[in-house]
Every structure is written in structure tokens, then in C-alpha cells.
Amino acid sequence: MDFTQFQGIGAKKDKLLHKMGLHSLEDVWLDFPVRYVDRRKVMTIAECNDEMPVVIEATVLNVKKKAMKFKRSQMVICEVQSHMYHGEIIFFTSYVFNKLIVGNAYYFFGKLTRQGIFFKMQHPEFSEASDRRFLRIQPIYRLTAGLTQIDMLKLHEGALMRLDSSHTGPLPPFVEHMARVVDRVAAIRQMHFPTDEKGLKVARYRFIYEELFMLQLKLVLLKRHYHSSETHLLPSTRDIDDFIAQLPFELTEGQRKAVEAIRTDLVSGYAMNRLIQGDVGSGKTIVALIAMRIAANNGSQSVLMAPTTVLAEQHFQSLKEYFGETYKAVLLTSNMTAKTKREIKESIAEGHIQMIVGTQAIIQEDVDFKNLALVITDEQHRFGVRQRFFATQKGMHPHTLVMSATPIPRTLSMILYGDMNVSQIKEMPVGRKPIKTHFVSEKKKAALYGFVDDSIEAGRQAYFVCPLVETNEQLDLTSVEALYEALAARFSNRQIGVIHGRMKADEKDDVMHRFKDGELDILVSTTVIEVGVNVPNATVMVIVDAERFGLSQLHQLRGRVGRGAEQAYCFMMSSKMSKDAKKRIETMINTNDGFQIAEMDLAMRGPGEMFGLRQHGLPELRVADLVKHQKTLEVVQEHIRTLMSEYVMGNKEVVKYFDALGEMLNEEAVL
Numbered sequence: 162m163d164f165t166q167f168q169g170i171g172a173k174k175d176k177l178l179h180k181m182g183l184h185s186l187e188d189v190w191l192d193f194p195v196r197y198v199d200r201r202k203v204m205t206i207a208e209c210n211d212e213m214p215v216v217i218e219a220t221v222l223n224v225k226k227k228a229m230k231f232k233r234s235q236m237v238i239c240e241v242q243s244h245m246y247h248g249e250i251i252f253f254t255s256y257v258f259n260k261l262i263v264g265n266a267y268y269f270f271g272k273l274t275r276q277g278i279f280f281k282m283q284h285p286e287f288s289e290a291s292d293r294r295f296l297r298i299q300p301i302y303r304l305t306a307g308l309t310q311i312d313m314l315k316l317h318e319g320a321l322m323r324l325d326s327s328h329t330g331p332l333p334p335f336v337e338h339m340a341r342v343v344d345r346v347a348a349i350r351q352m353h354f355p356t357d358e359k360g361l362k363v364a365r366y367r368f369i370y371e372e373l374f375m376l377q378l379k380l381v382l383l384k385r386h387y388h389s390s391e392t393h394l395l396p397s398t399r400d401i402d403d404f405i406a407q408l409p410f411e412l413t414e415g416q417r418k419a420v421e422a423i424r425t426d427l428v429s430g431y432a433m434n435r436l437i438q439g440d441v442g443s444g445k446t447i448v449a450l451i452a453m454r455i456a457a458n459n460g461s462q463s464v465l466m467a468p469t470t471v472l473a474e475q476h477f478q479s480l481k482e483y484f485g486e487t488y489k490a491v492l493l494t495s496n497m498t499a500k501t502k503r504e505i506k507e508s509i510a511e512g513h514i515q516m517i518v519g520t521q522a523i524i525q526e527d528v529d530f531k532n533l534a535l536v537i538t539d540e541q542h543r544f545g546v547r548q549r550f551f552a553t554q555k556g557m558h559p560h561t562l563v564m565s566a567t568p569i570p571r572t573l574s575m576i577l578y579g580d581m582n583v584s585q586i587k588e589m590p591v592g593r594k595p596i597k598t599h600f601v602s603e604k605k606k607a608a609l610y611g612f613v614d615d616s617i618e619a620g621r622q623a624y625f626v627c628p629l630v631e632t633n634e635q636l637d638l639t640s641v642e643a644l645y646e647a648l649a650a651r652f653s654n655r656q657i658g659v660i661h662g663r664m665k666a667d668e669k670d671d672v673m674h675r676f677k678d679g680e681l682d683i684l685v686s687t688t689v690i691e692v693g694v695n696v697p698n699a700t701v702m703v704i705v706d707a708e709r710f711g712l713s714q715l716h717q718l719r720g721r722v723g724r725g726a727e728q729a730y731c732f733m734m735s736s737k738m739s740k741d742a743k744k745r746i747e748t749m750i751n752t753n754d755g756f757q758i759a760e761m762d763l764a765m766r767g768p769g770e771m772f773g774l775r776q777h778g779l780p781e782l783r784v785a786d787l788v789k790h791q792k793t794l795e796v797v798q799e800h801i802r803t804l805m806s807e808y809v810m811g812n813k814e815v816v817k818y819f820d821a822l823g824e825m826l827n828e829e830a831v832l
């Protein structure tokens with residue numbers, strides 16, 4: 162929109178407004194004040210103290226201009242009278258000179274200092290005392306260089322003049338009614354020019370509700386399977402119990418409960434929609450494999466999708482270890498030849514294969530299934546917002562299970578997984594010792610290297626992780642290349658491998674395998690190993706330039722060690738630390754608890770950044786705060802559940818609204 166049609170806004174200011182992200186009338190309506198100042202009450206001078214800005218009424222006795230020292234412009238000194246008090250009002254600009262007329266009364270708003278019957282005010286806002294509009298709750302807007310509050314005020318006043326009752330927002334009337342929120346037009350007006358505290362509160366509530374509702378509903382529509390399952394599975398209790406009994410370890414309490422919940426879900430006749438949330442190394446894989454076993458025992462197909470090839474291979478290897486040749490299982494990844502892929506796909510389509518493990522990308526591409534009953538996504542710390550398309554595209558409604566290693570705070574889990582049942586695996590397998598975490602300064606490097614050498618001598622392996630692939634002169638950070646050279650010189654009798662994201666998939670796999678098989682003693686890497694790699698024999702993690710990593714990332718990296726019975730160590734090195742980086746490193750040293758770390762991360766970075774909500778095309782929150790407005794979020798979720806059941810019952814209004822919104826989301830997400 163061209164804002165030059167608003168009074169007082171020229172081409173230059175119009176450009177600045179667009180730069181601020183204001184492009185349409187709606188943008189301006191929703192550009193709410195960052196705060197307000199209360200100018201409703203006119204104070205007598207006697208009531209004023211020095212602290213707070215106040216509104217007073219005074220009559221001008223005299224106005225004069227005066228040259229300012231060291232400046233070309235002039236200042237204006239205005240003598241005023243307010244009852245028995247005599248005041249001097251100073252402006253450091255001359256344009257007000259003509260606006261203050263001797264003998265007239267004005268409202269002045271500013272900080273006032275008083276001495277006896279004399280008072281002073283510097284650079285107040287003012288208006289003629291006949292203008293009652295001055296006495297209101299005044300909005301203060303965000304600005305950018307080149308724009309003033311007055312410009313913003315004019316803009317908003319202009320925009321509100323163009324707002325009439327024909328305007329509708331994203332909430333249809335039946336939702337507004339259920340939510341008991343005020344009308345959107347009234348709420349917008351109140352947000353900018355509130356009549357009183359109550360009016361503002363009610364308006365704010367409307368927008369908090371609206372934002373949370375839209376965010377939650379969009380997420381639900383993106384992920385929801387409305388339909389009941391087409392595959393009614395039998396529990397195969399005997400086989401599963403026997404299988405669990407012969408495992409080399411006892412399932413932890415969390416694992417057992419998750420398995421129980423899955424067994425119940427799978428036989429319920431409704432599509433399972435469950436999230437398994439467990440900290441790094443808590444043993445989610447075996448839970449997923451048990452679910453696949455139940456499907457296979459029913460003669461149905463299941464898939465396990467991983468975000469990377471390395472992880473898919475790892476899962477496939479675990480599957481083989483646990484199940485041997487009992488089931489027909491395949492691995493499907495992008496680095497296979499076209500011919501192999503084609504053959505595998507054919508046998509999947511014909512129903513010869515029961516279990517499929519692969520990367521998400523390739524499985525979603527074009528695999529046809531004969532009778533798919535279960536889809537498991539290992540999304541680690543990504544979020545499977547787009548997962549729904551996979552299943553619905555194929556016209557199937559299988560059971561779904563999502564595994565996530567990000568322990569997310571409760572509020573966020575409510576939003577991101579609001580539609581799912583959640584199983585948490587809180588405890589670690591028995592015998593795991595908490596990882597010992599230390600900060601290592603440059604001076605102590607030699608000692609650290611000595612420790613690494615001793616660990617290797619004792620048969621263990623070590624990771625070294627740093628932020629860059631190649632040396633970059635501008636960034637004074639350690640690169641994989643430089644680190645490899647330094648380590649190769651220091652550990653000349655050890656086998657060292659390198660892995661980073663720019664390598665080809667098969668090169669990466671090769672290095673990873675050699676590390677897993679114990680051929681390599683040290684693995685130098687970027688954060689590519691962050692995601693889910695499982696090498697229980699590796700017990701030392703050294704993170705170089707630790708200040709460069711976020712808290713959740715550090716926790717993920719640390720989680721690559723401590724996956725076996727041996728004591729594991731994590732060392733964080735850094736030479737230059739900001740205050741924030743120091744706090745992150747201290748948090749890591751103080752706790753191994755993923756949930757606590759996630760809470761800290763959220764507090765330090767905020768949810769948008771932490772979860773990239775916007776990258777998923779989800780609405781930005783202007784007024785609502787996922788942490789502060791948890792109660793409202795609960796209300797919203799209750800309402801959405803109600804609407805969901807009405808949808809299923811065929812309530813026309815709801816069906817029409819949801820389907821239209823769902824379609825819009827589909828289009829956005831497919832792009």
C-alpha cells in the first residue's frame with residue numbers, strides 16, 4: 162500500500178514504513194503500540210512530584226526565542242501561569258514559537274520540577290486546553306530512524322479512519338462466540354487508543370486468543386489425521402513379551418510405559434498419533450522397533466524415517482541386530498543405485514517387504530506401499546510439521562509415531578504437539594554414569610590432549626567438534642582442516658578421521674563406519690554428528706570454540722558420548738566468551754538434564770528463534786507469549802478439541818472453515 166495518501170507522510174517516510182514491515186492497512190492496524198502513557202488526568206502543580214511525567218494546564222504569559230550556545234538553532238522559553246504557580250517551559254527547538262499564543266491556555270505533558278511557587282518543564286508535549294483529545298491514554302509506537310512518534314500517530318489515525326465494521330479477521334463468528342472475545346474492529350481501536358485499562362485488557366485478550374488459536378489450529382491441521390485407522394492391529398502379546406524378555410537389558414520404566422501406550426494405541430481402532438520424547442541416549446530406538454514388530458506380526462508394513470543417511474543406516478543396523486532375519490526388512494537411502502532403489506520399491510509395492518528404514522526425503526518421494534500400517538519419524542530436534550502430506554497423499558491413514566530427542570518445555574510441547582499423545586522417557590538406562598563436563602582453557606590444552614591419549618590407550622574413542630569446515634581468515638575460528646592438522650601432529654600414532662557436511666554421502670558413511678567399527682580413534686567433525694549418532698565406545702567429546710554453539714546444540718553434541726557403561730567426559734574449549742556464552746557453558750557444566758537445558762535455552766533465545774516457527778510458515782506472535790499465556794493456550798486447545806469433534810460429526814460451518822484453511826496451508830507448505 163502507498164502510505165503517501167496519509168496526511169504528513171511523503172515518499173521517504175513511506176519507504177521507511179515498508180522497511181518496518183508495514184505494507185498493508187492490516188499491517189498498520191496490527192502494529193500495536195509498544196507501550197502507553199497515561200495522560201487522562203490534569204494535575205495541579207501542588208500534586209506533582211519530580212519523578213513521573215504529568216499533564217498540567219497553564220496559561221502562556223510570554224514567549225521568546227533565545228540563541229543556543231554551540232548550536233545554530235534557537236530555543237524557545239515560554240513563561241506560564243497555573244493558578245498561583247509561575248513556570249518556565251523550555252523547548253530546544255524554535256518551531257513551537259508560533260504555536261504558543263500569549264493569553265491562551267494549554268495542556269503540557271512532561272516531567273516537572275518545582276521549587277516553592279516556581280516550576281520548570283523541559284520539552285513537553287502540548288496542545289490547546291480546549292482539545293480534550295489530548296487527555297487520553299497515549300500510544301507509543303516502535304520507530305525506525307527517520308520516523309517520529311508524530312508520524313506514527315498520523316499513520317495510525319489515518320489507518321483507523323479506514324477501518325469499518327465490514328472488516329473481518331481470521332476468526333469466524335462461531336469461534337468468536339465460543340471464545341467470548343470482543344469484536345475485532347473494536348479490539349483494534351482499543352489497542353491503539355484505549356478508553357481505559359479494562360478496555361485495553363479485553364482487547365489484548367482477543368488478540369492473544371486469536372494468535373494462539375490460529376497457531377494451534379494451523380499446526381493441528383498440518384498434522385492431524387481426522388480419520389480413524391484403516392488398519393486395526395492385534396496386539397501380538399506373546400511374541401512381544403518374549404522379545405522384550407530376551408533383550409540384553411531391561412527396559413527402563415519410561416520405555417516400558419511408552420511400549421504399553423503404543424500397544425494400546427495400535428489396537429484401539431483409531432489412528433495412533435503419539436510422540437516419544439526422550440533425552441539423547443534414553444533409548445527411543447528400541448521402542449520404535451517394538452512398534453514395527455507389532456505391525457509386522459499383523460502382516461502389515463511399517464516405515465521408520467530418519468533425517469540423515471547415517472541415522473537411517475544406524476537404525477537399520479539396530480533393526481538387524483534385534484530382529485535378525487525374522488522379518489523382511491530393507492534400507493532405502495539416496496546413495497543407492499537407481500536400479501537397487503527401483504527393485505526395492507517394487508518389492509515394497511508388491512508387499513514382499515514388511516519393514517522399511519530410510520531417509521525421510523526418499524521415502525516421501527515416491528514409494529507405494531501395499532498395506533502400510535505404521536509410520537515412524539525420527540525427527541530428532543526437527544519438527545515434523547509437514548508429515549501429514551506423506552500419509553494423506555497416499556490416501557492412507559496409518560498409525561504415526563514421532564521420536565524427538567529435544568526435551569521441550571511443557572508450553573512449547575503443548576503448541577507443537579498439542580494434537581498428539583506424548584510419552585516421555587525420562588530416565589536413562591541403568592548403569593549410565595552422568596557425563597562429566599568441564600571447561601578447558603587454552604593453557605590446559607596439553608593436559609586435555611594427555612587425557613584424550615590415555616582414554617584411547619584404554620580402548621576408548623574421542624570426538625573433536627568445531628564450528629567450521631574450512632579455515633576462514635575473517636573468522637577467527639577453528640576449522641576442521643586446521644584442527645585435523647593439529648591433532649595429526651599431536652597424535653601421530655593414532656587413527657584420525659574427518660567428517661563434515663560438504664563431503665559426499667558415501668564418503669561420510671565410510672568415515673562413520675570406520676569410527677563405529679573402532680578403526681578410528683578420533684573423529685574430527687562439524688556438527689553433522691550432532692544428530693543421533695550412536696557409538697557407545699566413544700567416551701570423550703571435545704567441543705572447540707564452544708561459544709559458537711547454542712545451548713540445545715551443545716547438549717546434543719554432548720549426548721554423543723555417555724551412551725555405554727563407561728564414564729564419559731565432555732570438554733568445552735573457548736578463548737573468547739561473551740556473557741551469554743559463559744552462561745551457556747556454565748549451564749552445561751551444572752546440569753545433564755535436557756529439560757532444564759531446554760528451559761534455559763528458551764529463556765535465553767525465545768521460542769521463535771529456538772523453533773523457527775516462521776520457517777514453517779506459521780504465524781508470528783505479536784501479543785501472545787507462549788510462556789506467559791499458558792492458561793489461554795489451554796482454553797484455546799480445549800476449544801479446538803471441541804471443534805475437531807464437531808468436524809468429525811459433520812458440522813457444516815466447521816467443516817467449511819477447516820477445509821478452506823487446510824487447503825491454504827497445503828498450498829503454502831507444498832511450495
Ligand SMILES: Nc1ncnc2c1ncn2[C@@H]1O[C@H](COP(=O)(O)OP(=O)(O)OP(=O)(O)O)[C@@H](O)[C@H]1O
Pocket residue numbers: 410411412413416439440441442443444445446447565566590591692693694695697720724
Ligand atoms: N533399557 C536399556 N538399558 C541399557 N541400554 C539400553 C537400553 N535401552 C537402550 N539402550 C542402549 O542405549 C543406546 C542408546 O539408545 P538409542 O540410540 O535408542 O538412544 P536414543 O534415545 O535414540 O538417543 P538419540 O536421541 O541420541 O539418538 C543404544 O546403544 C541402546 O542399545
